[in-house]
Amino acid sequence: MKELLLVLIGSALVNNVVLSQFLGLCPFLGVSKQVKTAASMGGAVIFVITIASAVASLIYDFILVPADLKYLQTIVFILVIAALVQTVEMFLKKTSPGLYQALGVYLPLITTNCAVLGVALTNVQKEYVAAKMGAMGFVTSVVNGFATAVGFTVAIVLLAGIRERIAHNDIPKPFQGAPIVLLTACLMAIAFFGFSGLI
Amino acid sequence: MSKYTERIYNGIVKENPTFILMLGMCPTLAVTTSAFNGMGMGLSTMVVLVASNLLISMLRRIIPDKVRIPAYIVVVATLVTVVQLLIQAFIPALYDALGLYIPLIVVNCIILGRAESYASKNPPVVSACDGIGMGLGFTLALTLIGFFRELIGAGTILSGTPLAVTLPEIYEPIAIFVLAPGAFLVLALIIATLNALHIKNNGNKKVEGCDGNCASCSGLSRCLSEQEKQGVE
Numbered sequence: 001m002k003e004l005l006l007v008l009i010g011s012a013l014v015n016n017v018v019l020s021q022f023l024g025l026c027p028f029l030g031v032s033k034q035v036k037t038a039a040s041m042g043g044a045v046i047f048v049i050t051i052a053s054a055v056a057s058l059i060y061d062f063i064l065v066p067a068d069l070k071y072l073q074t075i076v077f078i079l080v081i082a083a084l085v086q087t088v089e090m091f092l093k094k095t096s097p098g099l100y101q102a103l104g105v106y107l108p109l110i111t112t113n114c115a116v117l118g119v120a121l122t123n124v125q126k127e128y129v130a131a132k133m134g135a136m137g138f139v140t141s142v143v144n145g146f147a148t149a150v151g152f153t154v155a156i157v158l159l160a161g162i163r164e165r166i167a168h169n170d171i172p173k174p175f176q177g178a179p180i181v182l183l184t185a186c187l188m189a190i191a192f193f194g195f196s197g198l199i
Numbered sequence: 200m201s202k203y204t205e206r207i208y209n210g211i212v213k214e215n216p217t218f219i220l221m222l223g224m225c226p227t228l229a230v231t232t233s234a235f236n237g238m239g240m241g242l243s244t245m246v247v248l249v250a251s252n253l254l255i256s257m258l259r260r261i262i263p264d265k266v267r268i269p270a271y272i273v274v275v276a277t278l279v280t281v282v283q284l285l286i287q288a289f290i291p292a293l294y295d296a297l298g299l300y301i302p303l304i305v306v307n308c309i310i311l312g313r314a315e316s317y318a319s320k321n322p323p324v325v326s327a328c329d330g331i332g333m334g335l336g337f338t339l340a341l342t343l344i345g346f347f348r349e350l351i352g353a354g355t356i357l358s359g360t361p362l363a364v365t366l367p368e369i370y371e372p373i374a375i376f377v378l379a380p381g382a383f384l385v386l387a388l389i390i391a392t393l394n395a396l397h398i399k400n401n402g403n404k405k406v407e408g409c410d411g412n413c414a415s416c417s418g419l420s421r422c423l424s425e426q427e428k429q430g431v432e
Contacts, residue, residue, distance in 0.1 A: 078272055113306075114225050174392070177394075193380075
């Protein structure tokens with residue numbers, strides 16, 4: 001249990017996926033104008049990354065390792081993720097229209113979110129795999145995926161909150177647009193350093 | 200200017216993928232802790248970009264329209280795996296420095312973006328030149344960011360290369376520049392400088408290009424996925 005809690009806090013706060021790993025920056029900068037849309041995006045990311053890391057972990061342990069095809073992991077993971085996002089979208093459309101309404105637009109965007117592929121590859125790199133940890137490998141992979149996505153959501157919602165305030169301020173012309181957002185992200189990254197003492 | 204050199208100029212200056220289009224932000228910020236790492240990442244991406252543009256352009260009449268995005272992804276992912284294995288075998292130092300970000304070249308929006316918007320509509324040689332131009336633009340941008348971060352954050356110039364210079368000890372390095380926040384700060388300042396120059400040259404005209412929402416990037420992925428969806432249904 002203790003290890004899982006450490007993975008959870010480590011991935012969500014200490015090694016925040018956006019602010020210290022630099023994964024998923026496109027949605028982080030692109031869909032962070034309003035808190036509401038940012039939160040929906042975060043929800044969709046949590047949903048997809050958790051499922052994707054579970055599926056990727058199973059495929060790695062039960063297909064790639066026994067068949068000795070580890071070097072194909074990048075190709076396999078990206079295809080699985082793309083197919084998975086499509087499936088999840090169709091499944092939601094049929095079974096839960098409410099959830100589909102809330103997440104719908106954001107789901108396709110996630111295929112190209114490098115955080116999803118990033119988590120799948122990190123899980124393998126950190127050896128959360130069956131060969132090393134048995135069944136715990138799968139559980140740890142899922143927890144790590146979930147925590148990473150929560151970290152993403154925290155960061156994007158915070159940024160959106162700040163950007164809503166910035167929108168009404170008088171910013172020097174050269175800094176309008178991308179630079180002020182990047183500066184905000186810089187300050188947030190410094191703030192998130194505060195968490196590094198946690199573990 | 201012939202159309203080949205025009206493509207290269209376009210990629211480096213007019214449509215620089217990092218500073219103008221703001222594509223491929225993840226590797227841009229993540230690996231630019233030194234000029235050498237930035238250049239390594241830029242060149243790896245360029246190799247993949249040129250090869251994928253060339254291949255996709257040659258296959259553009261064979262790949263059915265409906266499944267073209269998955270087909271592009273397979274081509275790009277294969278090339279990335281090849282490049283990854285080559286770097287691991289021949290430049291292990293770079294492999295350790297770039298780590299996770301080498302396989303992540305697959306999801307670099309520059310590559311899929313050029314495949315979709317250029318290589319799928321143009322003949323192979325021009326497409327390869329487009330790849331060279333975009334790749335060089337990306338490499339230059341990454342090297343520039345890496346240069347500044349390394350200079351301020353570690354007090355060295357071009358470390359890891361034969362030209363390495365270390366600043367005299369009087370200079371106290373500001374370590375935050377090689378850490379995560381420094382990446383955001385340096386990129387923000389470079390873009391602000393370019394904006395300032397642009398405003399100066401063009402009077403009070405509105406600053407063109409990205410309006411800070413990375414529109415080209417998420418817009419692109421969205422339109423790609425929508426097309427993909429139509430293809431599946």
